[in-house]
Amino acid sequence: MRCRAEIRSGNPYRPMPKPIYPGNEQWRSLSQVNTVDIGIRKRYSLEVLLAIYQFHRAGHNENLIASSTGIPVTTIRKMLEHKTQNQRKAWQLAHQLRIPSKRDIINRLIREV
Structure with missing residues (x-):
């Protein structure tokens, strides 16, 4: 459709510019959260x-990870043993990737909740 219009008029197609909303600063301030409440679950996602594991690699201890995520300390200790296949996969992936900041990790976890 665009090709026909371009041939007819001789002008290339230019999409309309997307609007810039003034409320964008409001959403940036909401992402300054330091904790997320994941809580107790039967299974935790990858x-x-x-x-x-990225928190652990960044040097956070079990208690700090537990307070940041809302997961009990005993569960964190079990996860850090990485005995299951899913845990080993996440452990290897955490060692392959760079260590992100705490804010980046929390923002990813907020999307998970």
Whole structure:
């Protein structure tokens, strides 16, 4: 359709510019959260496991990870043993990727909740 219009008029197609909303600063201030409440679950997703292992690689201890994620300390200790296949996969992935900042990890976990 665009090709026909371009041939007829001789002008290339230019999409309309997207509007810039003034409320964007409001959303940036909401992403300054330091904790997320994941809580107790039967199974934790690969994304949650990856975030926990990245916290661990960044030098956070079990208690700090537990307070940041809302997961009990005993569960964090079990996860850090990485005995299951899913946990080993997340552990290897955490060691392959760079260590993100705490804010980046928390923002990814907020999408998970």
